[in-house]
Amino acid sequence: MKKIARLITLIALPVMLSFFAACNDNGGGTAASGDADRPFAGQTISLGLWPGNDNEEAGMAAAIEEFYELTGITVELRHYHDYQVQLQAELVGGIAPDVFYMEAFLFPSLVETGVLYPLDGFMGSDFDANDFFAPALNAFRHDGGIYGLPKDMSTLGLIYNIDLLAAAGFTPSDIPNNIVDFAAFVEQVHNNSAAGVNAFVSSSELARHLFLLEANGTSVADADGFAVLSQPNQHPTLQLLMDGFHAGIVGRPADLGYGWSGDAMGLGNTVFIIEGNWVIGHLNMNFSELNYGTREIPLIEGANRSMLFTVAYSMNSASNNKEAAWEFINFITGTQGMYTWTDIARVLPTRASVADATGFANDPILAPFVAAGAYATPWQKGETLPIIMREYNNFLPLVIAGEMTIVEAMQQAEEAANRDIDALMR
Amino acid sequence: MTSRRLEAFQGFGFIVPVILVLFVFTVLPLGYAFVLSLMRVNQLAGTYEFVGLANYQLALNDPRVHTALMNTLRYVIIVVPTQTAIALIMAVALNSGIKFQKTFRTVYFLPTLTSSSALTMIFMFLFAVNGPANDLLVGLGFIETPINFVQDVRFALNSIMIMNIWATVPFYMTIYLAALQDVPDTLYEAASLDGANSWQKLTKITIPNVVPVTNFVLLMGIIGCFQVFDQAFIVSAGSGGPANATLTFSLVIYQYAFMVIGTMGYAATLAIILAAIIFVVSIVARKLNREETLY
Numbered sequence: 001m002k003k004i005a006r007l008i009t010l011i012a013l014p015v016m017l018s019f020f021a022a023c024n025d026n027g028g029g030t031a032a033s034g035d036a037d038r039p040f041a042g043q044t045i046s047l048g049l050w051p052g053n054d055n056e057e058a059g060m061a062a063a064i065e066e067f068y069e070l071t072g073i074t075v076e077l078r079h080y081h082d083y084q085v086q087l088q089a090e091l092v093g094g095i096a097p098d099v100f101y102m103e104a105f106l107f108p109s110l111v112e113t114g115v116l117y118p119l120d121g122f123m124g125s126d127f128d129a130n131d132f133f134a135p136a137l138n139a140f141r142h143d144g145g146i147y148g149l150p151k152d153m154s155t156l157g158l159i160y161n162i163d164l165l166a167a168a169g170f171t172p173s174d175i176p177n178n179i180v181d182f183a184a185f186v187e188q189v190h191n192n193s194a195a196g197v198n199a200f201v202s203s204s205e206l207a208r209h210l211f212l213l214e215a216n217g218t219s220v221a222d223a224d225g226f227a228v229l230s231q232p233n234q235h236p237t238l239q240l241l242m243d244g245f246h247a248g249i250v251g252r253p254a255d256l257g258y259g260w261s262g263d264a265m266g267l268g269n270t271v272f273i274i275e276g277n278w279v280i281g282h283l284n285m286n287f288s289e290l291n292y293g294t295r296e297i298p299l300i301e302g303a304n305r306s307m308l309f310t311v312a313y314s315m316n317s318a319s320n321n322k323e324a325a326w327e328f329i330n331f332i333t334g335t336q337g338m339y340t341w342t343d344i345a346r347v348l349p350t351r352a353s354v355a356d357a358t359g360f361a362n363d364p365i366l367a368p369f370v371a372a373g374a375y376a377t378p379w380q381k382g383e384t385l386p387i388i389m390r391e392y393n394n395f396l397p398l399v400i401a402g403e404m405t406i407v408e409a410m411q412q413a414e415e416a417a418n419r420d421i422d423a424l425m426r
Numbered sequence: 427m428t429s430r431r432l433e434a435f436q437g438f439g440f441i442v443p444v445i446l447v448l449f450v451f452t453v454l455p456l457g458y459a460f461v462l463s464l465m466r467v468n469q470l471a472g473t474y475e476f477v478g479l480a481n482y483q484l485a486l487n488d489p490r491v492h493t494a495l496m497n498t499l500r501y502v503i504i505v506v507p508t509q510t511a512i513a514l515i516m517a518v519a520l521n522s523g524i525k526f527q528k529t530f531r532t533v534y535f536l537p538t539l540t541s542s543s544a545l546t547m548i549f550m551f552l553f554a555v556n557g558p559a560n561d562l563l564v565g566l567g568f569i570e571t572p573i574n575f576v577q578d579v580r581f582a583l584n585s586i587m588i589m590n591i592w593a594t595v596p597f598y599m600t601i602y603l604a605a606l607q608d609v610p611d612t613l614y615e616a617a618s619l620d621g622a623n624s625w626q627k628l629t630k631i632t633i634p635n636v637v638p639v640t641n642f643v644l645l646m647g648i649i650g651c652f653q654v655f656d657q658a659f660i661v662s663a664g665s666g667g668p669a670n671a672t673l674t675f676s677l678v679i680y681q682y683a684f685m686v687i688g689t690m691g692y693a694a695t696l697a698i699i700l701a702a703i704i705f706v707v708s709i710v711a712r713k714l715n716r717e718e719t720l721y
Binding site: 084085088091092106109110112113114115205251252254255256257259383386387389390391393394395396397398400401403412416419420423424425 | 468469470471472484488489490547550551554555556557574576577578579662663664665666667668669670673681682684685686687688689692
């Protein structure tokens with residue numbers, strides 16, 4: 001009998017151990033021992049995020065440290081390496097963190113399901129929502145409520161290689177300020193440049209083209225979420241770009257053997273790119289010799305336009321520490337927290353006042369990207385955007401290869417997307 | 427307690443952990459996937475609506491699923507025989523006693539040790555428009571203008587096939603090498619005395635003797651190729667493009683499961699269909715390549 005008892009223990013032990021291990025992550029909500037100034041001191045909240053570069057990691061650590069000193073609340077980080085898949089799985093499983101990064105692109109699909117907690121109830125009358133760049137904050141509004149506060153943003157701007165421009169016989173002031181003239185200018189630069197130098201390198205996908213397609217006011221999704229891609233008034237600027245591909249003036253980074261446009265620019269292989277401000281840190285760190293400049297994208301259909309990529313802090317509806325979670329969101333997206341975060345991480349603040357305080361708004365390289373925050377088109381369009389994006393990216397290469405016209409390809413993309421949307425999402 | 431019962435009890439005791447693990451991580455998910463496949467699901471919102479076989483009906487009439495199935499079938503039909511044949515030939519060559527065969531074995535095995543996503547990135551660089559592969563082809567005069575292998579509808583899937591064959595051949599080669607050690611030398615000696623040449627030895631002795639291993643290699647190849655995903659995902663950034671040229675069955679499943687929220691039921695349906703297809707094809711392959719020894 002003794003033998004059997006020993007055997008059972010042997011079997012049961014690993015099972016029990018794994019059970020304890022599984023239960024162990026329930027660390028949130030430790031008893032509060034706060035005082036009047038710091039009512040939530042001693043509490044712990046969890047924060048789900050993806051790992052950043054060295055600057056971003058340092059910025060996050062500094063902001064969390066400041067937050068702890070101010071409130072006594074500990075922030076536990078949970079890093080996602082496959083953000084969308086992991087966050088979904090954790091939300092379904094009921095183990096998602098109290099606060100997590102919320103990509104604007106993913107936001108419409110998630111907010112519909114009720115997993116995000118509205119923040120309006122926490123905002124006092126002194127909450128200054130107008131300090132945020134409107135497109136960034138509006139990306140996280142739903143049915144009149146705010147479900148996330150944007151932590152920072154990225155916008156697209158025009159980046160040019162001053163030396164290559166000079167080699168082609170031009171100066172930065174020669175760059176025209178509307179897209180039609182700019183296309184002609186790029187062709188001139190191409191003709192004047194040495195062999196092996198590309199005039200323009202462009203990643204071609206919907207995330208970079210949404211603002212071109214919508215420049216005349218036609219959205220890529222109708223009120224019911226169905227794709228609208230083949231309307232002629234969506235295509236004038238896209239046509240210019242495609243003409244550039246067909247004439248051999250524009251190239252995609254992958255075709256040229258680069259991981260992305262930033263490397264093509266850094267290695268002095270291209271005169272122009274339209275990229276996000278994330279390229280600036282890359283150029284400064286890896287290609288410090290590069291002589292480059294930036295400016296806003298030339299006017300499209302008579303107005304300043306750009307893309308806006310933004311991420312918010314959102315609160316988990318199932319969180320047990322909503323008060324403490326709000327303290328954190330309010331701090332890190334407030335003037336002090338956002339200053340610490342953006343100043344060290346070198347990312348663009350979503351508050352105009354912080355953009356002034358960090359000096360980014362007046363920095364000659366960063367200012368064009370900050371300015372775009374006021375007018376850029378957010379990378380977001382309802383819950384059907386993943387399908388619309390998939391089919392756009394699926395069919396656009398045929399246009400680039402010259403095998404179809406834009407309208408032909410976009411009719412197919414539209415049809416494929418709408419068949420899917422109709423069958424599965426309506 | 428009798429010693430017999432004790433023994434039986436111990437036996438069950440030993441298999442309980444494995445059974446538990448299999449049940450929790452294989453049987454349960456399989457059953458859950460099947461249940462999901464009969465539903466319209468938004469797991470985040472917690473809505474589970476039973477729709478019967480509607481998802482299956484949808485899949486049968488979905489042109490994207492048809493395209494994915496054709497792409498995947500083409501992929502299997504080309505890749506599986508090719509990689510099996512090359513693996514066998516290389517194993518025979520490396521078993522023939524040539525100089526440095528151990529070095530060759532090691533070098534050939536390297537691609538298998540590398541992650542397939544890293545290999546895909548390297549291949550995309552090699553086959554870029556101004557990459558080394560095009561430089562070579564243009565330099566040697568085979569083609570006049572560089573080919574956009576990865577982004578051209580005609581070449582995209584073929585590029586992935588080459589990539590996959592290159593990466594998996596060494597693994598199967600190693601398995602064949604092990605199998606070749608078991609083929610008795612006496613058979614080759616007898617054949618030599620009878621005046622057989624090396625081609626006859628290969629076809630009459632080596633190949634029949636490694637049939638069970640060939641079965642294993644074919645089976646693994648079929649399963650792996652039907653599930654091809656990462657190369658297609660990286661090359662097309664998840665879209666399956668250009669124009670569905672790299673849309674594979676697993677990629678379609680991923681798109682519905684993780685790229686769009688609220689279509690998990692349909693993704694589960696497709697996964698069940700893929701499992702059924704792989705099951706049937708594997709059975710057929712096994713029947714065609716009979717395992718009984720020929721002597």
